[in-house]
Amino acid sequence: MGKTRSRIKVYYELTKPRIWYLLVFTSFGAALTASNIYNIDVSVYTWSLILCGVAAGSAAANTLTNYRDRDIDSIMDRTKHRPIPSNRITPLNARNFGLTLASISIILATLISYTTSLANGALATVFMAFGLFDNIIVYSYLLKRKSKLNIILGGFSGAAPAMIGYSAVTTEGLFELGLIIGGLVFIWIPMHIWALALHYKKDYNKVNIPMLTAVISEKMSSRIISSTTIIMVVFSILPFFVKVDGHMVVGLVYLYTAIVSGIVMIIISVMVMIKPLETKSWLLFKFSNPYLAVLFIALIIDSM
Secondary structure, eight states: OOOHHHHHHHHHHHHHHHHHHHHHHHHHHHHHHHHHHHTTOOHHHHHHHHHHHHHHHHOOOOOOEEEEEEEHTTTSSTTTTTTTTTSSSOOHHHHHHHHHHHHHHHHHHOOOOOOOOHHHHHHHHHHHHHHHHHIIIIIIITTTTTOTEEHHHHHHHHHHHHHOOOOOHSSIIIIIIIIHHHHHHHHHHHHHHHHHHTTTTHHHOOOTTOHHHHOHHHHHHHHHHHHHHHHHHHHTTTTGGGTTTEEEESOOOHHHHHHHHHHHHHHHHHHHSSSOHHHHHHHHHHHHHHHHHHHHHHHHHHHO
C-alpha cells in the first residue's frame, strides 16, 4: 500500500501541480465570470469536464515537457531532483503517462458538446488542442533551446485554459471579453518566466538555454522585466472598459484591485531594475502567482 502511494506521489509531482492549480483556477474564473455576466446556469457535468479537462491537459503538458527536458534537468541545480532525472520514474513511463493525460483532456473537452452545445464543445476542444500543441511542440521542442523569445510564442498555451473555460460556457463576447481574460494570462507569462530566469541565470547558462533574461545583461534584463510588468498592469485594467449590451461587465472592485495590485507589481519590478539582485527577481516571481489569482477573484466578484 505504501509503495503504491509513493508511486502515485511521484506521478503527481511529475505533473508540476503548482502550475496546473493556477491554470485550472484561471479556467474556473473565466467560466464563472462568463456564466455570471450572461446569466447561464452551468451544470455539474460541464463544470466537471472543464476543470478535470484543464487539469489533465495542463498536467499532460508539464509531464511531456519534463520528458523533453530530462537531459538538461539532470544538470540544472533547480531541476535535478525532479522525478525523471532523479530516476524515480523512467522516461518511457513519464512519456506514456503524459500522452495518456493529453488524450483524456481532449476527450473531456469534446464531451462538453453533450452537456452544452456543439459549438461550445468544439471551441473548448480546439483551445485544448492548441494549448497542448503550443506548449509541447512550439515552446518545448522548437523554441526553448533555440530562441531568446521562446516564452512569448510559447505563452499562448497559458491563455488556453481561460479560453477553454469561457468558451465552454458561452460563445458570446468570446472575441472581446474572452480574449481579454485569456490575454491577462498571456501577458503575465513572459514577466513571470523572465523573473525566474534572471534568478536562475547561471543554471540556464549552464545548459545553454537562451532564455532572454539569462543571456543578456542583468541591467537590460531588469528593464525588459519592468517594461513587461507595466504593459501587463495597463492591460489588466481593460476588462473595466468592456461593455455587454451597453452595460459595464465589471465595476470598481476589479478596477481598484487591478490598480493596487498592479502598483505593487510595478514597485517590485522597479526594485529589480534599480538593483537586479537574485532576491529581488525571486520576490517578483513569487508575488506574480497570487497577483494573477487576485485579478481573477476580482473578476468573479464584480461579474456577480
